[in-house]
Amino acid sequence: MSELERRALLKGAGLGALAFSVGGTELLLTPRAARAQNVPFKTLTPAQAEALDALGETLLPGARAAGISHYIDQQISIPADEALLEARILNIRPPYANFYRAALGAIDKASRAHNGDRGVAQLSESERHAFVDQMRQNKVEGWQGPPGPFVYLILRSDAVDVVYGTMDGYSGLGIPYMAHIEPTKRW
Amino acid sequence: MATHEKVDVVIVGAGASGSLYAAELTKAGKKVVLLETGPDWQLTDLISSDIWGRRIKPAGIPFLLEGKNPYGFAYQAGWGVGGAALHYFANFPRYLPNDFKVKSEHGKGLDWPISYADLAPFYDKVAQEVGVSGDAKAEEVWRPKGQPYPMPPMKTFRNGDVWLKGLESVGIRMVPAAVGMNSTDFKGRPACLYDGWCHVGCPIGALANPLVTYLATARKGGAEVRAHSTVTRVLTNAAGDKVTGVEYYDANKEKQVQEASVVVMSAWAAQNPRLLLNSATDKHPKGLANSSGLLGHYMMAHYAAGTWAIFDEDVESHMGTVGAQYMSYDRYDKLSKKDKGAFGSTYIVAGTALKTTDLAGFANARMDLFGPQLADFMKSAKRGITRLTAFGEELPNIENRIEIADGKDEFGMPLARIVHSFGPEAVALWNANFEEGLAAAKAAGAKEFWSARGNMPTIHLFGGTIMGTDAGTSIADSYGQTHEIANLWIAGPGLFPTEGASNPTYTIFAVSQRGVEQLVAKWGSVAG
Numbered sequence: 252m253s254e255l256e257r258r259a260l261l262k263g264a265g266l267g268a269l270a271f272s273v274g275g276t277e278l279l280l281t282p283r284a285a286r287a288q289n290v291p292f293k294t295l296t297p298a299q300a301e302a303l304d305a306l307g308e309t310l311l312p313g314a315r316a317a318g319i320s321h322y323i324d325q326q327i328s329i330p331a332d333e334a335l336l337e338a339r340i341l342n343i344r345p346p347y348a349n350f351y352r353a354a355l356g357a358i359d360k361a362s363r364a365h366n367g368d369r370g371v372a373q374l375s376e377s378e379r380h381a382f383v384d385q386m387r388q389n390k391v392e393g394w395q396g397p398p399g400p401f402v403y404l405i406l407r408s409d410a411v412d413v414v415y416g417t418m419d420g421y422s423g424l425g426i427p428y429m430a431h432i433e434p435t436k437r438w
Numbered sequence: 439m440a441t442h443e444k445v446d447v448v449i450v451g452a453g454a455s456g457s458l459y460a461a462e463l464t465k466a467g468k469k470v471v472l473l474e475t476g477p478d479w480q481l482t483d484l485i486s487s488d489i490w491g492r493r494i495k496p497a498g499i500p501f502l503l504e505g506k507n508p509y510g511f512a513y514q515a516g517w518g519v520g521g522a523a524l525h526y527f528a529n530f531p532r533y534l535p536n537d538f539k540v541k542s543e544h545g546k547g548l549d550w551p552i553s554y555a556d557l558a559p560f561y562d563k564v565a566q567e568v569g570v571s572g573d574a575k576a577e578e579v580w581r582p583k584g585q586p587y588p589m590p591p592m593k594t595f596r597n598g599d600v601w602l603k604g605l606e607s608v609g610i611r612m613v614p615a616a617v618g619m620n621s622t623d624f625k626g627r628p629a630c631l632y633d634g635w636c637h638v639g640c641p642i643g644a645l646a647n648p649l650v651t652y653l654a655t656a657r658k659g660g661a662e663v664r665a666h667s668t669v670t671r672v673l674t675n676a677a678g679d680k681v682t683g684v685e686y687y688d689a690n691k692e693k694q695v696q697e698a699s700v701v702v703m704s705a706w707a708a709q710n711p712r713l714l715l716n717s718a719t720d721k722h723p724k725g726l727a728n729s730s731g732l733l734g735h736y737m738m739a740h741y742a743a744g745t746w747a748i749f750d751e752d753v754e755s756h757m758g759t760v761g762a763q764y765m766s767y768d769r770y771d772k773l774s775k776k777d778k779g780a781f782g783s784t785y786i787v788a789g790t791a792l793k794t795t796d797l798a799g800f801a802n803a804r805m806d807l808f809g810p811q812l813a814d815f816m817k818s819a820k821r822g823i824t825r826l827t828a829f830g831e832e833l834p835n836i837e838n839r840i841e842i843a844d845g846k847d848e849f850g851m852p853l854a855r856i857v858h859s860f861g862p863e864a865v866a867l868w869n870a871n872f873e874e875g876l877a878a879a880k881a882a883g884a885k886e887f888w889s890a891r892g893n894m895p896t897i898h899l900f901g902g903t904i905m906g907t908d909a910g911t912s913i914a915d916s917y918g919q920t921h922e923i924a925n926l927w928i929a930g931p932g933l934f935p936t937e938g939a940s941n942p943t944y945t946i947f948a949v950s951q952r953g954v955e956q957l958v959a960k961w962g963s964v965a966g
Binding site for chain 2 (some may be wrong): 311332403426
């Protein structure tokens with residue numbers, strides 16, 4: 252699909268869902284639906300996606316099912332100009348994939364160093380909660396990568412986006428969404 | 439490289455000030471081209487979503503952000519037609535008389551070369567043009583009389599009303615906020631629906647963003663808007679005494695030249711100095727209009743001391759406008775918190791629609807919470823949470839600056855560095871404003887309340903091309919005409935020598951209106 256066609260597809264869709272590649276065809280899906288359909292990752296490795304799912308769920312229950320890893324994978328696989336990530340407004344230099352790789356690399360290294368060579372996805376929920384709490388406060392010893400509190404801010408924001416930033420999220424909280432122009436598919 | 443037919447005026451940047459210049463110049467019969475680095479947004483692009491709303495801000499910026507308080511660029515900036523005014527909150531407080539003579543009155547900072555009285559007629563004119571709702575009479579406890587606003591105040595909600603008692607008890611009077619929004623239908627644009635999506639762009643035209651005000655007028659008048667057109671240099675003649683146009687790269691990244699009799703720089707306070715520094719020639723070795731060496735200096739930002747509070751009632755947090763419902767200048771005296779070691783004005787607002795996510799969403803009201811605790815907080819706070827905000831002023835500091843840096847952008851233009859640190863008096867004012875916010879929340883009867891403390895935020899952007907009386911101490915005169923090159927003009931908040939504490943866009947419009955009227959009046963001598 253050409254750049255022009257892809258932009259037209261996005262525009263025609265009312266810019267609600269995201270364009271995921273499934274079997275060579277681009278489909279407009281919410282990240283939740285992309286996860287449910289096991290859409291293959293374009294940029295994230297399986298281990299990175301697993302770590303993101305685990306961290307997302309620790310940061311905010313429901314983030315895993317809401318498709319946090321598919322959301323981030325899709326967003327770091329498209330041109331930066333089209334990206335919707337909070338990273339965009341926090342001055343992270345594109346390509347955004349570089350930031351996520353660096354952040355996940357730092358998390359993995361620190362987790363393994365402090366937890367018997369176990370990655371963050373292999374930790375128990377309470378261990379992961381403690382790890383995130385240390386990262387939030389910049390207290391992880393030997394941390395190497397983007398500052399821990401900043402990584403916390405970005406990943407927490409991504410989790411909040413997929414859980415509470417959508418029309419479904421507002422509905423779940425019981426807050427009227429009141430769109431002037433609705434994102435389609437309640438995304 | 440293509441060279442386009444010469445036009446009367448080329449305007450660099452289609453945001454607040456550029457759009458106003460284009461509207462007025464087309465009314466005067468001038469042939470105008472606006473060059474804008476981002477897309478040509480339409481109202482139908484303005485999806486009501488914090489997530490989708492990020493598209494109208496830049497992705498990747500050509501600035502390195504340094505200093506003790508690095509500037510929060512992308513959240514504040516615009517990308518595409520309308521600029522930052524496509525997602526602004528449309529708070530329209532004026533600057534007050536004490537903002538214009540800070541150095542004369544206090545022996546610090548800088549003076550504007552004009553006074554409030556010089557600008558007042560242009561505030562009134564802008565209000566009638568774009569539509570302002572508010573109660574001008576009520577503001578007269580703090581400022582000289584002016585014309586009434588064309589619309590009555592906006593509707594208020596409990597998320598604003600609940601603060602009034604507490605603020606009054608600490609000696610802060612609130613009046614209806616002046617906002618660039620429609621409380622009634624205005625000039626064919628509908629009244630606001632109070633759905634609280636102002637900050638991601640108002641697609642119904644109730645909020646006075648440039649797409650429905652100045653840019654619409656400019657297009658009707660024949661102005662040509664070229665989106666995805668990134669200016670890299672302002673061009674000069676061999677003698678160096680005239681600008682001849684600009685060099686830019688189009689959507690296909692091909693170099694173009696647009697020749698013009700006059701160049702107006704309205705690419706915001708950061709990009710204007712970067713471009714002028716990058717336009718150096720043998721006649722202007724330090725950059726255009728920079729014999730003083732002050733180009734890029736005196737960068738300033740506002741900061742906010744926010745107070746979160748949860749009330750034991752439904753305050754309809756999600757309702758209203760993102761701009762304020764109530765405002766106060768009761769702490770606008772530069773010395774109002776002198777006893778705390780502070781200097782500068784404070785502008786206070788109450789009442790705002792809160793959404794869930796993004797930087798200003800209430801999920802960030804407790805950044806320390808995550809996991810089930812965050813989920814519990816969201817459920818418990820949604821009904822009664824609201825925020826009070828006190829904006830503060832910093833003094834101009836020559837060390838806060840923009841300068842060319844190593845590295846280049848995708849067009850081969852050098853990156854720039856923004857170095858920014860708040861001074862001790864600003865930090866003291868920020869801290870003092872937190873204390874007062876907590877006192878107001880307590881007096882208002884809030885069930886829970888706390889300060890929105892984190893890194894000291896940087897809000898709005900000023901300076902870098904300051905106005906003044908001469909080329910030795912400033913870049914441009916009070917109209918925006920550069921001291922050194924008669925047909926090179928600057929517009930926008932970069933001209934401000936001090937920043938006050940009020941939201942700046944109304945003043946940007948007023949200064950621009952005054953400037954463009956001067957440009958039209960002097961056209962023969964400027965463009966000849």
